[in-house]
Amino acid sequence: MRAILTGMLIIVVGSLFSGCGALPPDLPRGFAIIYGIAEYGDINDLNYSDNDATDIYNLLTSPDQGFSPDDVIIRLNAEATKTQMDTDFAEIAARIASLPNPALTRFVFYFAGHGYGDGMARYYSFPDVWQDYFNNSQVSIEPQGAGMYTDYFFLHDISILGLASVDAVATELERAAESDDDLAIHLQMILSRQKTAVIDACHSGGFIGNGTAIDTVPPAYDGDGAGISIIDGLTAITIYADNRSGTADIGPETVIITAAGEQDFSYEYADGAEVENGIFTHYLLESPMAADSNYDGYVTVSEAYAFTVRSINALENPSLLGEDKFVPRLGTSGVDFVMFRVP
């Protein structure tokens, strides 16, 4: 009897300690590209976008999350250019492709910085030629996607001054901004079957494609309109009947979570605030510890997303005026990926 009890005690103690050390092999090897830009040239600097990227890097490379620092590229401020992004995606894509089974990996792309959506006339500080381009660029209207227009996030070296024509604006965007189509092409280079993109920028909801599902929250969120309407139902039926697919926007093979809708701003805490992050990223960083709604030890993208939505609606939107309210958006397919392990 004593031997049996001793054996059981050894087994129990061994089980308690078996979780220490290396991450159990229940999640595939992870790769990531993280960009955070707070310092810009011609446009206003942000407070904490670089902090956001650093904190996301620290979270992913923590022992609980299991990303190797060798598999994660982080670029901040002056390092974060369009040319560098092209290089980084090519490097990570090659590393993944060189593995014996590239599909059995996971990939995360994160961006924090300025974003903008075509067709929006809310950046009154931009020179007139930029307003002309964004307001009159008919070619950028897209037939599908949660984004009605081509949307961008700006890299560090974008320059808005001294451009003489809308053609010059288009060239500058191609040089120093990442459009939704550009990101879709970059993501297609990655052979991981689990791809997650996170964008903490204004108008970022326009990066989401809706090949199989629609977003029932309108592109401009004002605190209402989160229910399902008859129009939403008819739109969902139309999308199914049309069988929409294409290269525009991020396709359903990448789960994408954005800080705000296509016609919304996202915000960061004020300079000198106790929390030195963007609001969406702040709650995303809390989600490993607070978002496991089914207590299974994992936080999926939809669980993390739901936590950020609840938190922002409860704690941040009440202090914002109607049209300034924002809510994160999610684009997904029939599969939900694990984003974090609960520490």
Added chain:
Amino acid sequence: MIIAGSDSAALLAQDTRFDPRLQLQSSLYFGFGARFLRGLELAGGIGTTRATATSAAVGYSYPGWTGRTAWVRIGYLGPRISPIGFRLTAFGVLAGYDSTFLLSFFPILEFATTAHFPLTGNSYGTIGFPIGWEIRRDLGIRVGNTAVLPGAVYVGISAAVHLSVSPVTRGRTATAPSR
């Protein structure tokens, strides 16, 4: 005829990139129908369907969703509600993934063999064994590397109560010889 019932099913969910998982699915439905002399039944109504998420322990899960359904059905019960019959049902589902604002639509085709039994008064019960095909664009069943069927399939069991507004005739009736 008023119809109220429920289904429980196991759905084989598979994205083309991932291994399949069984997802539990249940539904409640309500509707109206009519039975014709040759044993045909036509019915339609509304319902709700709930699918629970699979485990995320392998790094991914098939998410849970809740669907609002509309359905139409054609069935065969036999001229006098024989014990065995069958039915074909078409559903339209508006499904929202858990914890998101996403909404998608897909149709379902379901075939079921049914067993009927009398209840009290003008009502009878039905036990069904359905096989259904959810014609979804975000899932697809493959064998090896070959895609064999878009969407997902399920098998299950259903139970329903049918309340007729006219007397229910079951089995054979004795007739007196005419003079």
